[in-house]
Amino acid sequence: MGEFSMLPADVSDRWALTVEADLGGRANLQWLVSAQGAPLVLRRYPAEPLGDVAYELSVLRCLDALGWPVPVPVDDPLEADGHIWCLFTRLPGAPPTVTDLEAEQRARGRLLAKLHADTATLVDLGQRCGWRRAEAVVTDAELDSQLGEFQRLFPRQARVLQWHAHRARECFEELDLEDRQLIVLHGDFVARNLLYQDGKLTGIVDFEGTHLNHRASEFALAWQGKYDDVIRGYEEVRPLDELDGALLAPTLWSWILLGVANDIRRMTSGIIAPHGFDWQVGRLLRRSPLMGREAAPYPGE
Numbered sequence: 001m002g003e004f005s006m007l008p009a010d011v012s013d014r015w016a017l018t019v020e021a022d023l024g025g026r027a028n029l030q031w032l033v034s035a036q037g038a039p040l041v042l043r044r045y046p047a048e049p050l051g052d053v054a055y056e057l058s059v060l061r062c063l064d065a066l067g068w069p070v071p072v073p074v075d076d077p078l079e080a081d082g083h084i085w086c087l088f089t090r091l092p093g094a095p096p097t098v099t100d101l102e103a104e105q106r107a108r109g110r111l112l113a114k115l116h117a118d119t120a121t122l123v124d125l126g127q128r129c130g131w132r133r134a135e136a137v138v139t140d141a142e143l144d145s146q147l148g149e150f151q152r153l154f155p156r157q158a159r160v161l162q163w164h165a166h167r168a169r170e171c172f173e174e175l176d177l178e179d180r181q182l183i184v185l186h187g188d189f190v191a192r193n194l195l196y197q198d199g200k201l202t203g204i205v206d207f208e209g210t211h212l213n214h215r216a217s218e219f220a221l222a223w224q225g226k227y228d229d230v231i232r233g234y235e236e237v238r239p240l241d242e243l244d245g246a247l248l249a250p251t252l253w254s255w256i257l258l259g260v261a262n263d264i265r266r267m268t269s270g271i272i273a274p275h276g277f278d279w280q281v282g283r284l285l286r287r288s289p290l291m292g293r294e295a296a297p298y299p300g301e
Contacts, residue, residue, distance in 0.1 A: 007042075010080035015087055017042060028208050032090065041071060045084040051129040053077055053084050058125055059184060059210045066118050069195075069203045091203030093195035102229045104191060109233025111201070112189050112222060116215060116238065119184040123212065131211040133182070134247075134254040135172040138165050143257065146264040153267070154276040159300055161260065161277060164253045164284045171250035171294070175243060182212050189222040216240075216247035220255035223248075225286040249294035256280050 007017060015035050019042075023030040029044045045053050057073050064072045071088035078085045098104045127133075137143070143165060151158035186193075187209020195203030209221075223230045231240070231248075260280065266272045287295045 008081040011042075011078060011085050014078055014080075015042075015075070017087075033087075035087075039090040040074065041088045041090050043086050043088060045077075045086070047082050048084065049129050050077065050079065050084060053086065055125065055128040056207050056210055057086070059119075059122060059207055062122050062125075063118065063204075066121075068115070068118065069201060070207070071203070071205055091195055091205065093197035093202035095192045095194060096196050098191060105227050105229035106233030106236070108189065108191060108194065108222070109230040109235075110237050111194070112186075112218065112230070113234045113237035115186065115189075115204070116183055116218070119186070120181070122184040123182060125184060126212065128211040131213075133213055134217050134251040135169075135177065137254045137258055138168045138172065138250070140261065143261045146261040149268050150264045150277075153274050157276040157278070157281050160281045160284055160298065161257065163298065163300060165257055167294070168250040168253040168257075171246065175246055177214075180214065180243065183215050184210060185213050185215075185218045186210055187218075187221070189218060214244075214247050214251055216244050217251040217255065219248060220252045223252070223288075223290075225249075225252050225283065225288050225291070228288055228290055231290055245290070245292060249291040253284060256283050 007019065011017070015033075017033040017035050017040075019031050019033050021032040023032060023041075025043075027046055031042045033040050033042045054077070057077070060070050060072050063070045069091060071091055074087050074089060096104060144162075147158055147162050147165065150161070186204070186207060188206050193204065193206040194201065195205065219231060234240070257280070260277065263272070263277075267274045285298055285301070287297060289295055
């Protein structure tokens with residue numbers, strides 16, 4: 001069953017679970033489990049504020065009430081073994097087999113637009129604990145400070161990160177965002193997080209990144225500056241306005257830079273080995289016609 005097939009006693013005692021399969025995960029780990037014959041999914045969150053997890057659960061409950069096929073918690077979260085544990089309903093289906101990439105992207109974009117029509121009604125949930133709007137990431141003085149430290153280690157990569165952070169900040173400053181309506185995002189609307197059975201949508205999963213932000217911020221992962229047909233499909237249902245279009249590039253760059261300052265701090269403290277953020281650099285250098293004036297190549301190359 002894998003390393004985590006033996007659940008902490010507090011978890012086993014609470015739910016009397018049988019572990020069927022270890023699904024792995026990134027920040028959060030998941031298992032297929034059953035309790036009294038009912039198929040369920042167990043998720044283990046890092047030791048983070050319970051309010052962070054509670055926000056995600058509130059979004060799921062709201063979407064379930066609106067008729068969306070999302071996993072819903074079957075009990076309150078449990079704090080045990082230095083983590084937060086939650087038990088969810090298990091949804092049928094599997095991610096789509098993609099044979100026509102353009103058609104998949106357009107269909108996903110249309111579905112996302114429909115989802116946003118409902119998540120836009122959830123703004124009263126406020127902001128998720130520990131999360132920030134896109135512009136706050138690149139206007140954080142700590143990012144500038146840490147990128148200066150990073151330049152001593154990897155000068156070329158640092159210049160790419162610094163240029164895009166600066167340009168994203170300029171873009172945000174040029175836009176009137178004070179009264180801009182925000183929406184609750186899914187946070188990772190990619191094909192692997194959609195489930196289908198017999199051609200019918202049966203699940204939208206992985207809301208670990210759900211939070212309040214600009215609508216364009218959703219495209220940071222759904223589009224990634226590369227999958228333009230996601231946005232084209234979205235616009236078939238909900239056209240983007242001029243401000244949405246202007247936000248596509250800076251919100252993407254902001255997302256790519258998320259967590260960079262903390263990683264640099266850990267490098268310079270010897271907690272992790274130094275690395276050149278090759279993944280981030282590669283994505284920052286991507287350009288799409290949908291970026292408008294920001295589609296011009298990075299001038300440092």
